[in-house]
Amino acid sequence: MELKENQPDMPDPTGIDAYAAYLPAYALTDNRLDPTGPPRAGGPSRSVAAYDEDSITMAVEALRHLAAGTPAGRQLLLATCSAPYEGKTSAGVVHEALGLDPGVGAVDLRGHRAGATALDLVLRAGALAGLAEVRTTRPGAPDELAQGDAAAAFVGGGTAAAALLARAGHTVELLDRWRLPGDRHDRVWDERFTADVLVAAGLDAARRALAEAGLDGVDQVVVSSSNARAAATLRRALGGSGDDASIERATGFTGAAHPGLLLAAALDQARPGQTILLLSATEGADAFVLAVGDAVAAARRGPSVRAQLADRRQLGYGRYLRWRGLLDVQGPARPAAPAPASPPMHRRAGWKYRLEGSACGVCGAVTTPPGRICAACGATGSDGSGTVSLRDRTARVVSVTRDHLTTMPEPEVAIVVADVDGGGRLSAYATDVVPAEVTVGQPMTPTFRRLWTTDAIHNYFWKLRPTEESTDGQ
Incomplete structure (x- = not known):
């Protein structure tokens, strides 16, 4: 050489x-x-x-x-x-x-x-x-x-x-x-x-x-x-x-x-x-x-x-x-969210960490969270179902709920139901957006976030944030 x-x-x-x-x-x-x-x-x-x-x-x-x-x-x-x-x-x-x-x-x-x-x-x-x-x-x-x-x-x-x-x-x-x-x-x-x-x-x-x-x-x-x-x-x-x-x-x-x-x-x-x-x-x-x-x-x-x-x-x-937790303020009078447990986190890693749904081998519908039975046609996993990741797809809001009793360090958060382009439906928190500005039909993109921390366990999952429908990435 x-x-x-x-x-x-x-x-x-x-x-x-x-x-x-x-x-x-x-x-x-x-x-x-x-x-x-x-x-x-x-x-x-x-x-x-x-x-x-x-x-x-x-x-x-x-x-x-x-x-x-x-x-x-x-x-x-x-x-x-x-x-x-x-x-x-x-x-x-x-x-x-x-x-x-x-x-x-x-x-x-x-x-x-x-x-x-x-x-x-x-x-x-x-x-x-x-x-x-x-x-x-x-x-x-x-x-x-x-x-x-x-x-x-x-x-x-x-x-x-x-x-x-x-x-x-x-x-x-x-x-x-x-x-x-x-x-x-x-x-x-x-x-x-x-x-x-x-x-x-x-x-x-x-x-x-x-x-x-x-x-x-x-x-x-x-x-x-x-x-x-x-x-x-x-x-x-x-x-x-x-x-x-x-x-x-x-x-x-x-x-x-x-x-x-x-x-x-x-x-x-x-x-x-x-x-x-x-x-x-x-x-x-x-x-x-x-x-x-x-x-x-x-x-x-x-x-x-x-x-x-x-x-x-x-x-x-x-x-x-x-x-940052540097200002201690009184939150809502409700208990802290429960901590996730290790066994279900491991068993459901595809959904929790990779946002994978199950794609039906019969009708093509996507079921979320993933399951053995297709939510659309009732076919079972033995009919050729597979998994599909939704994390890089656009989801469009179909309903919005504003939660004023959240345990997060915000006075309110938006919880949305959104249909994913190509199949699948997500129920998730909206983030990086004022709750009052979330609208039906708004395009959003999944983003990996920390939901909360309880009993020294960080609970990670996917939220949705507003996105511009552009493909050039510039």
Whole structure:
């Protein structure tokens, strides 16, 4: 095998075959507890996951359109600092919701540097990775609007989006951001000290990666760092244009998801043949030099990062605090929803996690939830019935009920009955929409969400959110 010049350890072309990003539907621009006027114009904003979202559900949303056909033997990675479970592999829930082959492994990567590690495994080992984060601070913290929620997804094994030219890393033990078991919020050391350490590590990794790639410069510089001072210094030193900084100002630092989010935004606007330096400076540094692939436009699955930013809705601070459980308010006088049990969750995994109905082999009707007997003609499973997933189909509302006694952190929620295009009927909560705005005939798309948590068990299922009937995904 002939080795490429300046790449002694790089066997075959490796890189990113497809990618996607997911930003929640909400943004917070004002965190004043007692506002006396409008928020400061042009101030930062943070991306906010809804009350029924977490790192699992956002990873599913980012991965759902690029995970199909992942062969056995590959690895599914979930990189996050905010895994919903400790001592249990959260990536397993993502795996089930995506309907992946059982031969695909599922692995959690934890910590702020986990996002860069996941990208490394995508680029060099062809892994499938979801980078997802929900970040909270104490109310009114100085960096509250500088933290945010997001997800990004990448699949390796090809170079349609980008090819890896070189990489370099620099590890340093640094008390920068950390959280003890049982803590809810990060603790942060003085950023003036940690910035100097991260800048030195970042410059070292970037220069070695560029030298290995045989380049003096690149077309785009993308810098992700847990330290805002370090990120700004590194962008100036490396000749960054500031496009990544504008994205960060609109989303906040999104933890383990951040290098993936910024890379997705760069690929959204990149042209084939251009070069990108991605530098993640967190607990050291990881630098990647990429060549943009010829099929980069087709490699994107779903809306661009900037399109999602433009489509967000503003969220009030009080509502945000209720969603995060940071403001204890009196709810309705009704008992908590029951916790799901392990045996039925396992037996009904096809319905619960993959939204599979049973398709009748006689009349073709789809029965939901799936059953042994067709709800339309009465045929049994012995007549050739199979399963069909409804998660990527459009459902149209046929009735709406507004629940004012919900145990969710909202004064009311909408429960809809919807007919699925191609067959099947769903009864589900509506999400990412004002209940009064849900109308009969409205098209909606299934989205994987957390219904509630009882007895330390997260109950995941599919809700419905409004959708635009467009097929171009732009």
